[in-house]
Amino acid sequence: MLNQNDAPIYEALQKFKRMRVVPFDVPGHKRGRGNKELTEFLGQSCMDVDVNSMKPLDNLCHPVSVIREAEDIASEAFGASHAFFMVGGTTSAVQSMIMYACKDGDKIILPRNVHRSAINSLILCNAVPVYVNPDVNNQLGIALGMSVEQVKKAIEENPDAKAVLVNNPTYYGICSDLKKITEIAHAHNMLVLVDEAHGTHFYFGDNFPITAMKAGADIASVSMHKSGGSLTQSSFLLMGEKINSDYMRQIINLTQTTSASYLLLSSLDISRKRLALHGKEIFAKTVEMAEYARSEINSIGGYYAYSKELINGDSIFDFDISKLSIHTLPVGLAGIEVYDLLRDEYDIQIEFGDIGNILAYLSVGDRKQDIERLISALSEIRRRFGKSKAGMLSQEYINPIVAETPRKAFYADKISLPLDETCGKICTEFVMCYPPGIPILAPGELITMDIIKYIKYAKEKGCSMTGTEDINIERLNVLK
């Protein structure tokens, strides 16, 4: 009987290495011998396990042995009825769960402040979005969770919708009332899909907000590579009881590579083992560092590192205290400006900065001395660059007006217009700051003066904007 001490993929790879099998298969680098420079850069041990699917190592597209076992152990660790190893990032997990729930023309209820991967999948499967506008905290300027009343209203107005997607927690650490939303959705025969990209640690640490699986949600996408410590691009897709995992595998295989990387697979396996065995200590340490950083940052003056005091019982139902989100506007600097100063002046790279906030990503890999540096650098930025708050835009979120489905707008005939001439037109592409990758405009949405003003302000403050065909975002593609 396998348990959380086992890591079947990892163990199979170790065994495989010892067998010294002669490779007359792909990859052509042949354990790195054919590409010395790459081997020197990545290390021999990396190249040794960059191998193809084969009998002793199983096959991700149709797992029957070690990958199957690893999936079973992982599902136990997450409290899911099944867990898929994903090698196309959480993006592929989010897209798979939407394509599972929605066919051509089906409605899906979702908050508008989702990651672009969710809206992308609407383009792929032609689902029709029913947006629930998130609550906005006007002081911080950030979009919050979904309010239960608003979700209920959307469900009642769209009884034919197939699923509700919840983004939980948000990038900033804000959680919705997942349990109640799930109850209401299930009462109306809708599936509950959770983008849990930022919530891996909820499954393994103490005192964190409720997990999607525990709340009874049907499918959840979990970015193991974010707080879980696996390699970039590796992730888990978790199934609740009602889900047909065999059909889900077919959906995943529509877009998944047939040459899944064993580096990614083993990193998921090893990281799951580590968290299942030591997650409680690991995340207790992370939270302790976050709490310390918050109290020190709040004593600098100006900055506001927020936490559970924001909880309002609804759109901020809970808060992830391992997140270090900091409001910067009272210092007279946009989040993105602080983000740039930290890197350019102090050699500190944080996760993102937007109009009014920054997010420093903490994990067990952090050292106390680096936390001290971050706090001191923020203190110095305030001393050297702080100014009056006047004239700072605070709004992070503008309610969109959806005029067309994303798919129709994306594939329609379009013309390119200078930004200033696009007011009143329907956009056919994404505009977003990355990170966090939450669209300001998505295909099919009406362009308003507020949105044009926001794009210009974000560009002026130095946000790195992406999504448009025009690299400089001076022109937008709109419906003809």
Added chain:
Amino acid sequence: MELWFTERHTPNVKFSIRVDRQLYSGFSEFQRIDVFDSKEFGRFLTLDGYMMLTEKDEFIYHEMITHTPMAVHPNPKNILVIGAGDGGVVRELTRYPAVERIDLVEIDELVVEVSKQYLPTTACRFDDPRLNIFYEDGVKFIRKCENEYDIIIVDSTDPFGPGEGLFTKEFYGSCFKALKDDGIMVNQHESPFYAEDASAMQRSHKRIVESFPISKVYQAHIPTYPSGHWLFGFASKKYHPTNDYNGTKWSMLGLKTKYYNPRLHIGAFALPNYVEELLRDVE
């Protein structure tokens, strides 16, 4: 029996001292601490295997990092020392009767304890009533200080390991804020000789130049440090290290030193061309 301590100065250069016996070895929360005894250099302290001081040549380092700023500032009363758990800087500072307060911030309490027990030549003035010891990260301590000190002496280890934060811009900026309007900061500035040390030296010089209006570098010869050619940084809000220097006044104090003297003070700021060039590159 042949027992040798060896430190790698570069991937291709090693420096060894024949050890008579090992006096102490232990781990703190931050690092490995060892004390050895040797025929040539007497007792010596290493942290994570890197040479910190030997009884034979520590006077050079401690005199140069302490008397240089103390002789430039006309009236130093409040002094902050960061690092320096071996007690060498404190020993030199306590020789000045006019000093009113010495705050010592050392991250690793065990370094102080081990020094007290095994290095009596440096750890000999920890009982001075003007001394306050704080066991915490210097980066954290200084963040909360404003307009408090006349002189800050940064006696750091290396720009990697527990002392890493003491080579950062946020730290130098906090020192600027912690100093009074005519304050001086002096720091251990690495060596210009081997490539890796030289680039660390340039990085910290750049950060200090960006933080202080006056930023100069001076040198000393320290046999047990890599290449033996060592630098110190002199960063100041008001006083120039040589133009505002009154050697006679310092001599009148009658302090007996083995390395430092007023002529050497002026000379120490005269640097070899290649060092001048390294510094100019980042100014």
